[in-house]
Amino acid sequence: MDNNDILRRVRYIINADDKEMTEVLALGGYTMSAEDMANLLARDDEPGFLPCRDEVLARFLDGLILKRRGPSDKPAPRNLSIIPDNNLVLKKLRIAFNLQEEAMLATFHKAEFDITKSELSAFFRKRGSRQYRACGDQALRRFLKGLSIKD
Numbered sequence: 001m002d003n004n005d006i007l008r009r010v011r012y013i014i015n016a017d018d019k020e021m022t023e024v025l026a027l028g029g030y031t032m033s034a035e036d037m038a039n040l041l042a043r044d045d046e047p048g049f050l051p052c053r054d055e056v057l058a059r060f061l062d063g064l065i066l067k068r069r070g071p072s073d074k075p076a077p078r079n080l081s082i083i084p085d086n087n088l089v090l091k092k093l094r095i096a097f098n099l100q101e102e103a104m105l106a107t108f109h110k111a112e113f114d115i116t117k118s119e120l121s122a123f124f125r126k127r128g129s130r131q132y133r134a135c136g137d138q139a140l141r142r143f144l145k146g147l148s149i150k151d
Contacts, residue, residue, distance in 0.1 A: 001086060001137045003052035007060065008041055009144040010093075014064075021060075028063030030056060058084045061092040068096045086135035087123050090143060094124075097147065104143075111146035113139065 011021055018034045018041070025032055032040075039050035061084065084092075094104060101117060108115045122133035 001089075001140050003054065003057040003084075004040060004044070004049075006057060006089060006140075006144070007052055009148065010060075010064065011041060013144065013147045024063040024067050025056070025060045026063065027066045028059035028061070030059035030063075032056075054083045057089075061089065061096070064096045065092060069098060086137065086140045087127075090123055090135050090140055093143070093147070107146035108139075108143060109146070110149045111142040113142035113146070115139070 007021075014020075016024070018037045021041070022032055022034050022037045025037070036050060039048045040052050040056070042049045044051075093099075099107065101120065104120060105115065105117065108120075118131075119133065122131050123135045123139075125132040
């Protein structure tokens with residue numbers, strides 16, 4: 001899934017303006033002007049569009065976790081060489097929104113995407129594990145849609 005699209009959808013979910021988005025990004029250790037953030041959030045056919053790099057998305061998701069959950073007692077290793085794939089985005093969103101397995105299944109269900117517990121847990125396995133399953137764009141898109149649906 002496109003990094004810019006993920007940012008736009010998360011922005012809608014948390015109901016944030018450009019300033020708040022830059023603050024979340026700063027919590028993740030990356031500073032950016034509100035104008036540059038607006039360009040990241042622009043559609044690709046709009047003037048000033050700026051593609052979102054993997055590092056920016058990873059830092060934003062880290063900042064979202066810090067904003068919503070607060071700082072951790074343990075120092076988190078920052079391995080930015082990891083390219084945020086759909087599985088990592090799903091994992092970080094799960095942490096940020098403090099979702100347990102049942103809540104995640106309900107979120108998928110709200111978006112009319114039924115998934116079993118074993119399929120869900122396969123998204124969080126280590127790559128290379130026999131039970132690992134890559135999270136496809138459709139699954140991530142539906143999860144984000146489920147998060148955006150207010151009860």
